[in-house]
Amino acid sequence: MAELAELGELVIPMSAPSLLILQPTPYCNLNCSYCYLPHRDLRSVMSEDVLRAIARYILAPMPKAQRPAVIWHAGEPMTVPPKWYHNAFELLRRESGGTPLNHGFQTNGVGVTDHWLKLWQDWNVQIGVSLDGPAEFHNRRRKTRRGTGSHALTMKGVETLKSAGYPFHIISVLTTDILPHPELLIEFYADNDLHDVAFNIEEIEGQTETSSFENDDTAVSRYRQFLKRFYELSDRLPVPINVRELQNVQSLAANMRKNGMRNTQNTPLAIVTIAVDGGMSTFSPELIGVTDHARDNFIFANVCDGGVERILLSPAFQQLKREVEEGKRACARSCGYFDVCGGGAPANKYFEHGRFDGTETLYCQLTIQANVDVALDFMEQRSGRVPEQPREMELR
Numbered sequence: 001m002a003e004l005a006e007l008g009e010l011v012i013p014m015s016a017p018s019l020l021i022l023q024p025t026p027y028c029n030l031n032c033s034y035c036y037l038p039h040r041d042l043r044s045v046m047s048e049d050v051l052r053a054i055a056r057y058i059l060a061p062m063p064k065a066q067r068p069a070v071i072w073h074a075g076e077p078m079t080v081p082p083k084w085y086h087n088a089f090e091l092l093r094r095e096s097g098g099t100p101l102n103h104g105f106q107t108n109g110v111g112v113t114d115h116w117l118k119l120w121q122d123w124n125v126q127i128g129v130s131l132d133g134p135a136e137f138h139n140r141r142r143k144t145r146r147g148t149g150s151h152a153l154t155m156k157g158v159e160t161l162k163s164a165g166y167p168f169h170i171i172s173v174l175t176t177d178i179l180p181h182p183e184l185l186i187e188f189y190a191d192n193d194l195h196d197v198a199f200n201i202e203e204i205e206g207q208t209e210t211s212s213f214e215n216d217d218t219a220v221s222r223y224r225q226f227l228k229r230f231y232e233l234s235d236r237l238p239v240p241i242n243v244r245e246l247q248n249v250q251s252l253a254a255n256m257r258k259n260g261m262r263n264t265q266n267t268p269l270a271i272v273t274i275a276v277d278g279g280m281s282t283f284s285p286e287l288i289g290v291t292d293h294a295r296d297n298f299i300f301a302n303v304c305d306g307g308v309e310r311i312l313l314s315p316a317f318q319q320l321k322r323e324v325e326e327g328k329r330a331c332a333r334s335c336g337y338f339d340v341c342g343g344g345a346p347a348n349k350y351f352e353h354g355r356f357d358g359t360e361t362l363y364c365q366l367t368i369q370a371n372v373d374v375a376l377d378f379m380e381q382r383s384g385r386v387p388e389q390p391r392e393m394e395l396r
């Protein structure tokens with residue numbers, strides 16, 4: 001693959017993509033109230049032709065050391081059987097020149113069996129389980145298709161993973177319901193031996209047109225208090241909880257001067273999302289499946305016709321790129337967090353403002369600004385702290 005793709009005004013580094021998000025199926029066996037995927041009733045499954053095209057047109061031309069991580073998501077990946085993945089992983093490996101890829105699943109954890117464990121062990125698949133804490137919080141929004149809570153089903157999957165000693169992390173979607181109760185969340189993770197977690201905020205995106213965080217003047221400050229208290233309580237546990245948001249800021253503080261900031265969501269082709277039928281999108285993965293005819297529904301090419309560089313030929317992509325760049329420049333002019341943010345998530349600007357050239361969103365107030373401030377304060381507080389004896393868990 002050429003070092004640079006040049007196309008009129010577009011000059012784009014072609015070490016991209018660093019992340020491929022593949023949609024094995026749009027279908028999901030749950031029906032969570034905050035889900036952004038509009039086609040989650042459809043049961044179509046990615047064909048061998050699409051898989052072969054991904055291998056030949058995207059993976060094979062890339063140097064092996066630069067091949068992207070692959071996340072299977074954007075529908076529930078475990079609604080397609082393990083045997084399908086054995087075949088798909090093997091096909092991708094074979095057709096792209098023989099090197100196994102780094103695969104990951106983002107899953108609701110419903111229905112983990114020995115067959116799944118064998119697949120994940122055989123291919124060293126990274127697993128993220130969506131679990132929103134204790135049942136009383138998780139079940140309010142993470143529902144089965146019958147409308148009942150899904151907590152017990154997900155916990156069964158979690159227990160199966162733990163019994164097998166298979167590593168995984170948790171992603172918890174936070175709503176304002178949990179903000180007064182950081183101790184309940186800590187207690188839940190600690191009691192269940194869950195020590196790697198990430199927080200996602202209930203967002204306005206795709207089909208989800210509201211969030212408990214909007215129209216609430218106190219939500220951002222309450223989220224900051226929640227995070228601060230969570231980190232303090234976690235730090236007192238015999239085994240503290242690794243929180244992605246804190247680790248990200250620590251790693252940024254350590255590496256930013258050396259490596260600079262790269263925002264993959266507003267860098268063309270850094271993330272490429274491929275829909276079940278081979279349709280390719282870029283920028284924020286949440287744009288996939290969104291209906292916006294003026295923007296070709298954010299599908300800019302099909303992988304069966306060629307590699308990611310075909311995206312660059314799309315007039316809809318070129319227009320979107322201009323708007324995203326304008327939003328990035330506006331962020332650089334106006335926001336003190338730009339050096340650690342890089343100009344935000346295009347999807348959240350679009351879902352909140354209806355355009356891509358805007359700046360601040362509720363999403364970035366929470367996931368960038370609050371996360372950075374609270375993490376830096378906490379790191380400073382911790383570095384100057386005299387160790388307490390004994391370090392007991394302080395709850396409630």
Ligand code: SF4
Pocket residue numbers: 331332335336337338341342343344345359360361364365368369
């Ligand atoms: S924090 Fe928000 S306003 Fe600031 S650079 Fe990021 S997206 Fe733009």
